[in-house]
Amino acid sequence: MKIALILLIVFCFAFLGYKIADYYISRKKFFSSFEILMSSIEADVTFTHDKLKYVIKRNCEKLNSRELIALCDLIYQRLEDKKNIEVSLLDNISILKKDEKEFIYKYFSNIGRFDVMSLSNEMGTYKNKIKIKCDESREECKKYASLFIKLGIIVGLLVCLLVI
Amino acid sequence: MLKDILPCDLYNIINNKIAIGELSEIRIRQDKPIVVFIKSQPYYIYQNGITCNINLALYATQDMIADIIYKASDFSIYSINEQIKQGYIILPSGIRIGIAGTFVYENNQIKTITNWTSLNIRIPHYIKNASLCAFDDIVSNNEIKNALIISPPGAGKTTFIRDFINQLSERNYCLNVCILDERGEISCDMVGIGIFCDVLRNVDKSYGFMCAIRSLNPSVIVTDEIGSEDDINSLISAMNCGVKVIATIHANNLDELRRKEFFCKLPNYYFQRYVLLSNREGPGTFEGVYNEKFSRIVRW
Numbered sequence: 001m002k003i004a005l006i007l008l009i010v011f012c013f014a015f016l017g018y019k020i021a022d023y024y025i026s027r028k029k030f031f032s033s034f035e036i037l038m039s040s041i042e043a044d045v046t047f048t049h050d051k052l053k054y055v056i057k058r059n060c061e062k063l064n065s066r067e068l069i070a071l072c073d074l075i076y077q078r079l080e081d082k083k084n085i086e087v088s089l090l091d092n093i094s095i096l097k098k099d100e101k102e103f104i105y106k107y108f109s110n111i112g113r114f115d116v117m118s119l120s121n122e123m124g125t126y127k128n129k130i131k132i133k134c135d136e137s138r139e140e141c142k143k144y145a146s147l148f149i150k151l152g153i154i155v156g157l158l159v160c161l162l163v164i
Numbered sequence: 165m166l167k168d169i170l171p172c173d174l175y176n177i178i179n180n181k182i183a184i185g186e187l188s189e190i191r192i193r194q195d196k197p198i199v200v201f202i203k204s205q206p207y208y209i210y211q212n213g214i215t216c217n218i219n220l221a222l223y224a225t226q227d228m229i230a231d232i233i234y235k236a237s238d239f240s241i242y243s244i245n246e247q248i249k250q251g252y253i254i255l256p257s258g259i260r261i262g263i264a265g266t267f268v269y270e271n272n273q274i275k276t277i278t279n280w281t282s283l284n285i286r287i288p289h290y291i292k293n294a295s296l297c298a299f300d301d302i303v304s305n306n307e308i309k310n311a312l313i314i315s316p317p318g319a320g321k322t323t324f325i326r327d328f329i330n331q332l333s334e335r336n337y338c339l340n341v342c343i344l345d346e347r348g349e350i351s352c353d354m355v356g357i358g359i360f361c362d363v364l365r366n367v368d369k370s371y372g373f374m375c376a377i378r379s380l381n382p383s384v385i386v387t388d389e390i391g392s393e394d395d396i397n398s399l400i401s402a403m404n405c406g407v408k409v410i411a412t413i414h415a416n417n418l419d420e421l422r423r424k425e426f427f428c429k430l431p432n433y434y435f436q437r438y439v440l441l442s443n444r445e446g447p448g449t450f451e452g453v454y455n456e457k458f459s460r461i462v463r464w
Contacts, residue, residue, distance in 0.1 A: 045240075045242055045243075049242060049243045049245070050240075050243060051238045051239070051240045051243055052238075052239050052240040052243075053238070053239065053240075079238070079239050082168040082235065082238075084235075084239075085239075112234065112237070112239040112240045112241060112242075113230070113234055113241055114241065114242055115241050115242060115245060115248070115276050115278060117268060117275060117276055117278065119242050
């Protein structure tokens with residue numbers, strides 16, 4: 001009985017630790033996927049000159065961030081309905097900070113506004129910024145993700161010691 | 165569709181207060197009043213519809229112009245650069261947006277147009293029987309004569325040839341008609357395009373004529389806006405292949421037509437019929453049909 005209780009408490013705290021760590025893991029996945037998406041979009045847009053909605057649709061399927069895939073679906077739907085992209089599309093993405101949402105919104109709403117002259121220059125600016133974000137999120141993940149899982153287990157064990 | 169490209173407020177005014185069927189042009193110029201042309205007459209747009217009072221008029225902004233182009237490009241301006249370079253965008257519905265702005269050159273070639281300052285949104289109308297006034301002079305005894313439709317801009321040339329194609333189909337002329345639609349205006353929504361029609365869209369005339377004759381075996385080639393010596397040469401080679409040609413050209417009258425340098429290179433007998441349209445009583449006013457010697461054979 002005691003062992004089961006200990007296991008349950010440890011599991012609960014470890015799960016809590018994992019959920020906090022998941023925030024950092026998801027952020028890392030989001031930004032690394034976003035970096036890949038930007039490169040794919042740039043290549044696609046430059047060579048095929050295809051409409052943005054089709055480029056987004058085509059390239060979002062191979063990403064591994066569920067938040068980014070969901071966002072791409074929303075943007076595709078929005079463009080399909082002939083409506084402008086709005087910042088509110090990012091409201092449900094809890095892993096992003098306000099300035100990051102702003103940046104991603106700007107990227108998606110501006111990319112289709114570039115003519116062939118400014119396309120590569122502007123894309124370069126966005127890519128530099130996202131590279132910094134990507135590195136930061138990778139560092140954060142390395143630093144905090146395993147820490148919170150371990151912390152969860154340790155706190156769970158401590159609670160067990162105190163309770164039992 | 166105007167709804168997809170115009171700002172909401174402007175579209176609501178146009179949709180609710182103006183009969184779109186009568187609207188032929190919307191002129192949007194940076195920091196200038198928005199003007200609509202209804203039955204060739206200009207009016208300013210204001211909150212409650214149209215007015216002749218400039219003090220009530222709504223003004224366009226540069227952002228408005230950029231936004232219209234952005235939406236017209238399906239949110240992908242880079243994807244329509246080839247059209248922008250030529251100064252217009254054609255929407256799938258046949259609406260043509262003329263663009264004015266700063267031309268950017270690279271290696272002596274136009275790279276694009278930026279800093280857009282004006283838009284001319286032309287709304288096409290399919291007018292049934294618009295070509296009847298001259299149809300029987302161009303088509304008689306199952307034979308089509310080479311014909312040139314002449315009018316100033318916005319006076320109904322494209323509408324005429326669209327209806328002409330439709331009439332051929334409705335009257336069961338089983339002739340292979342090839343439409344060389346350089347700007348996608350003739351066949352925009354495929355309304356009135358008969359079952360014997362092939363459409364070559366977004367192709368330049370010289371290549372289009374050659375391609376059509378080689379591969380599609382047309383009896384008649386219909387094309388819009390002859391405007392250069394190359395176009396005339398393509399016409400001549402098509403006519404020399406036994407293909408009939410119906411084409412349009414910009415000119416106010418026959419004198420203006422004959423003053424065009426490139427047109428002088430075309431021997432008179434190539435076109436057997438000249439149809440003159442004007443804006444005198446609104447777009448599509450029929451002025452007359454002329455024979456190869458420029459003698460009037462029909463006056464409305």
